[in-house]
Amino acid sequence: MKCSPLVRTAIFVLALTLAGGSTAIAGRLRITGSGASFPFPIYSTWFKIYTRAHKGVLIDYQSKGSGAGIRDFINHTVDFAASDAAMNDSEIARVKEGVQLLPMIAGEIVLSYNLEGVPELRLPREVYPAIFLGKITRWNDPAIVKANPGVTMPDLPITV
Template identity: 65%
Template sequence: MSKATSPLLLACMAALFVGCSSSNTSTDPDGSGDMPASTENVKLTGSGASFPYPLYDRWFKEYSESTDGVKIDYQAKGSGAGIKDFINGTTDFGASDAAMKDDEIAQVDKGVQLLPMTAGEVVLAYNLEGVDGLKLSREAYVGILLGKITKWNDPAIVKTNEGIDLPEMDITVARRADSSGTTYVFTQHLSTISEEWKNGPGTGKTVVWPNSDKFIAAPKNDGVTATIKQTPGAIGYIEYGYAKLTKIPMVSLENQSGKFIQPSLESGQAALANVKMPEDLRAWLPDPEGEDAYPIVSYTWLLCYKKYDDPKKAEVLKNAVRYCLTEGQKISDEMGYVPLPENVVEKVTAALDNIQ
């Protein structure tokens, strides 16, 4: 974990994971109905996205604890670092909120199988004492991220928050310092709804943010979360699970239908409802349709090799994924994620045949 990460936040996350794991250990690790044969000391290492880290950490710990001879370690380094490690062959699997591009896949001699494992919402969390139920129009939140709206009592914010006493306070934006899939998802959405953003910062795991001392960089989702909580007047983009865990207020955002939507399991599922998963399992939701859809939702992927030098590692990985697709999906909601639709589970399960 980064040295900039809040110790209090990490302690809170660790306590939740340990408590939850002790009460939910599976007796059927791969979810198939049969216990897998004992495996002789197989260790898998992975790195990448911090977006799904709370869920992946719990999944992998539970699977490791319930399967003799298996240990799965996952390090949240950010999607960009995870893709780099995976391409360089220094890990057994990677994880990214930005699905690998064709030119990245071409660099991997062993072949690449992308597996969407869960979905989540990117939320705008904020720190304004006494302000509950904040709503931001598209005009307002794009303006804030462009550095054009700098005060909390700006007319663009006031007009959608009738009856709320907004302070004449500077807005501080907390953003990612590292190469981040969360940033990719967030900026892809901003590029979709704003020509000015598209032709300015654009879409990427890293982008050029406004040059202002009111834009503060922090590493990973937990670092941004800690920065928001420690900075009065702050707003920043993080994965919903981090906001849910730390009980930090979240903005209701204007969706494509013009409704202001709070992030939740229901609004995330509404966003996924109209998305068709293609054969390569790379589906994007830059601005989902649906009256009740939350506007910033993404799948997040495991990055697996199609060919492993050690067949035992391939088999352990596939069994672990089967567990995550079955028993693991049952805990997604309580951890702040959106369970995969059943048709997506079926496609991902079938894709495991490509891993040898």
């Protein structure tokens, strides 16, 4: 499997960042991590590519959830953690050696709805963050009504 220069660079930077707290086992550098399941497929691919090219390195990642990964990192049981959201200030403060936050991947979300009497719904791009921020809370909000001319939007709460 070929690996793009960008992926190789990302893996190299990650490995260098993590190597500071890792252990050596039988002449191999062992780097351990845990956390979010979302990045696990791409991490597995990256780590496989990297360890094939660098026989003296073993990277072990346990996919067990963002919260568990952060706890493991704070408790010094892993060298790195992955999380769907960044560590908050109080979590960072618990790591006396400091924390380096590196955005590694991004993902998409898909919104689905079940709104009786509305078979097709249009939501403008600016409506999505407003819903998640609690600024738009009802289906008959003017921004949604404007995007759906001729459709009677019910006065019902949006459940997120």
